[in-house]
Amino acid sequence: MKVNQSYVWAVFVAVLLVGWLISGQFGRAEGDRSAGEVAAEGEAAAVVSVRARTIEAQPRTAQLVLRGRSEAVRKVEIRAETSGRVVALPFERGARVVEGDVICELAVDARDQAVQEAEAVLAQRQLEFEGARELTQKGVRSEVQSAQQKAAFEAAQAALARARIELANTKIIAPFEGTLESRPVDIGDFMRTGDVCGTVVDMSPYLVVGQVSEQEVARLKVGDLARISLVTGETAEGRVRFLARTADPATRTFRMEVEVSEASDTVRDGVTAELNIPLDDVAAHRISPAILSLDEKGVMGVRIVDAESRVRFVPVEIVDRGTDGVWVSGLPRKVTVITVGQEYVGSGQEVRVELEPEGAGA
Structure with a gap:
């Protein structure tokens, strides 16, 4: 019997199509299975092991460092109140001085004579004023003339006081007890009013x-x-x-x-x-400063492990320091802190925890 050749080709093409479809289904299933296994293996490999310790808060006095x-409670530059040539410097730098000690002495020059002159003028004005007052009491002189003599007498008193102050200012003295820290002048230097004689501390x-x-x-x-x-x-x-x-x-x-x-x-x-x-x-936890770290914003804190074995970053504040570590506030009362491996994990990451003994330091 002679078979139509077109039927043979149709059957052959149909068999090829069925075979291709079947092979595609099996291949896709195999591919899906392999991808799942790879993902599972990747997740298992991503779980990092860390060491941690559970600690509890203790009362601690916070310290502001x-x-x-x-x-110095007092530091004063002693300045000249008159001008003149330096003739004496009784103390060297670093010497202890007491209130009233002469630090710099200036030449008196004519100031002594000025005082003597003012004293003589005052004596004369005093006699004139007393005489005028007696005459006024007798009605011989007017009240105006007596007032003029009184004014002249008081002006002479003021002139003598100025002359004495000018003479006293030639001795520049320490205002309080302390140390002569500096003395920028030397004998023979000429000082003007306002120049620094020395600094007392x-x-x-x-x-x-x-x-x-x-x-x-x-x-x-x-x-x-x-x-x-x-x-x-x-x-x-x-x-x-x-x-x-x-x-x-x-x-x-x-x-x-x-x-x-x-x-x-x-x-x-x-x-x-x-x-x-x-x-x-405050309630604080003692930890090693080595486990302190910074988050992406630069905030200081520590990494802890929560009840779901996931990492959390908790900001803390140092309240005290000691030879055995630092005391921080901001953590829950009882908390598990990561002591080894904190630099390799991030917030939200699941970890395997190996707890340290209670006696180990955090």
Whole structure:
């Protein structure tokens, strides 16, 4: 029997189409299965292992830590109140002086004679005034003439007082007890009115000054205790005596002065200092400073693990420092903090947690 060739080709094409469709279905199913397995394997590989420790808050006194510097409670430039040639300098730089000590002495020149002349004129005016007063009482002289003599007498008194002051001004004296910090003149120099003879510094008591931020200034008040550590090794305690009411326009900070009443011969003006001021009691956690980090906005905090084993970033504030770590506030009362691996994980990421023993340091 002879088969029509067109039927043979139709059957052949149909078989090819069915085979292609079947192979496509199986291939797609195989591809889907492989993609799912790869995704699952990728998710499993993305779960990072970290070490963590569960800690609880403890009561702690918050400490405001500031950087500052020592400053003399009084520092005065002693200036000449008259002009003249320097003839004596009784003290060298660095010497201790007391109130009234002569720092610079100027030539008297004719000032002594001016005082003698003013004294003689005063004596004459006094006799004239007393005579005029007696004559006025007898009715021989008028009240106007007596008043003129009185005015001349009082003018002579004032002239003598000026001459004596001018003579006294040749001795430039220390206004208070302290240290002669500088003396920019030498014997033979000519000083004019207003020229500096020397600088006297009083460091007993002394001040430690610092700048307080806008966020912290409201937490302080005059009379607060401050513990001070100077870079030279001295330590002391003082009380806040001044808080500025106006901010520095450049830094937006407020000047604070702490007065240290303890006398010290070793403390110098301008030495760097650290001030620790106790504030209120707060609930805080002790952690290692190594686990502190910054988020993308530059906010300081720590990374913790929540109940779903996901990472969270929590901002914190340092309230105190010690040799065993730092104390921070802002965390939940009981919290699991990441101690190892925090730099490799981000917020919302799921992690495998290996808890450290309770005795291990955070």
